[in-house]
Amino acid sequence: xxxxxxxxxxxxxxxxxxxxxxxxxxxxxxxxxxxxxxxxxxxxxxxxxxxxxxxxxxxxxxxxxxxxxxxxxxxxxxxxxxxxxxxxxxxxxxxxxxxxxxxxxxxxxxxxxxxxxxxxxxxxxxxxxxxxxxxxxxxxxxxxxxxxxxxxxxxxxxxxxxxxxxxxxxxxxxxxxxxxxxxxxxxxxxxxxxxxxxxxxxx
Numbered sequence: 240x241x242x243x244x245x246x247x248x249x250x251x252x253x254x255x256x257x258x259x260x261x262x263x264x265x266x267x268x269x270x271x272x273x274x275x276x277x278x279x280x281x282x283x284x285x286x287x288x289x290x291x292x293x294x295x296x297x298x299x300x301x302x303x304x305x306x307x308x309x310x311x312x313x314x315x316x317x318x319x320x321x322x323x324x325x326x327x328x329x330x331x332x333x334x335x336x337x338x339x340x341x342x343x344x345x346x347x348x349x350x351x352x353x354x355x356x357x358x359x360x361x362x363x364x365x366x367x368x369x370x371x372x373x374x375x376x377x378x379x380x381x382x383x384x385x386x387x388x389x390x391x392x393x394x395x396x397x398x399x400x401x402x403x404x405x406x407x408x409x410x411x412x413x414x415x416x417x418x419x420x421x422x423x424x425x426x427x428x429x430x431x432x433x434x435x436x437x438x439x440x441x442x
Contacts, residue, residue, distance in 0.1 A: 241438070242277035244304070245269045246294040248319060249285035250422070257424035257434055271303045279438060280307050283424075284319030285384065288344065289331030291319055301337060308339055308416055313440045316418035318385060321411070324418055330387050340413060341392035347385075350404040356386040361401040361409075361421075369398030369412035370440060371419070371433050381409075381419075381426040381433075389420060415442070 241263045243254055251267055258265045258281075266273055274280060282304065284291060295301050307314055316324050325336045328344035336344075347355050362378040372379075383401070389408040391397050399410035399419075410419045417437060423430035 240264045240266055240277050241279045241281060242274045243267045243281045243283060244274060244300060246284075246291065246298055246300055248283065248291055248294070250283050250318065250424075253422075254281055254283045254317065254424045257431065261431065261435055261438060263438060269298045269300060271299075274300075274303050275306060275310070275312075277312065278441075279313045279315070280304075281315045281317065282320035282323065283317045284323065286319055287330060288319065288322055288328040288336070288387070289334045291323055292331070292334050292336065295323070295337075304337060305339065311415045311442050313437060313442070314416050315437050316416075317424070318420060318422055321389060321418035321420050322387065324416065325389065325391075328387060339416060340396065340411065340418075342408075343390055343392075344387045345390055346387050347404045353404050355404070356384060357403045358384050361403055363399040363401055363409060365399055367395060367398050367412075369410065369417070371410060371412065371417055371436050372399060373436050375429055375432055379429045381421040381423065381429055383409075383421045385420060415440075 322344045360380045396411045423433040
């Protein structure tokens with residue numbers, strides 16, 4: 240069973256739809272027992288960093304997420320879900336992220352000819368090709384919607400990058416923790432392959 244963590248963020252239903260299309264049983268839940276008993280756990284999200292962290296604390300989910308990671312259950316953060324795994328974000332100064340991974344979230348710089356938020360398809364490069372990208376060629380296109388991006392502290396965890404007003408750390412992998420700034424569930428066949436690769440990872 241795949242648990243999709245429900246903390247009132249956007250984009251949960253499209254992730255559920257993608258999981259169902261891959262033949263998985265899915266539970267959208269904030270129940271700790273359901274989350275901890277799942278074979279795979281996904282933290283999706285569209286929204287503001289500070290609001291999301293407040294909801295995670297309101298629903299007592301921070302320790303549950305850390306326990307999932309400690310148990311080595313495959314865990315995937317998507318978009319805002321990636322950002323929340325890190326320590327802080329310029330979007331919400333003074334509010335700590337989960338701190339499961341080291342790095343900071345910063346605003347995309349204003350660049351002539353480029354709109355912010357970044358909405359659209361960008362190609363990926365793989366500085367350290369991770370398990371999510373098995374069978375996916377260099378320069379594959381995926382779909383982004385964001386105004387802030389990751390600067391990971393450890394370059395070794397960065398498995399995909401893209402360029403849009405900055406050098407964006409687009410995906411990371413550390414042990415059982417995976418995350419994508421882009422939306423695999425909205426990235427056509429490439430995205431479905433990424434999600435299938437995630438589901439093929441076991442403890």
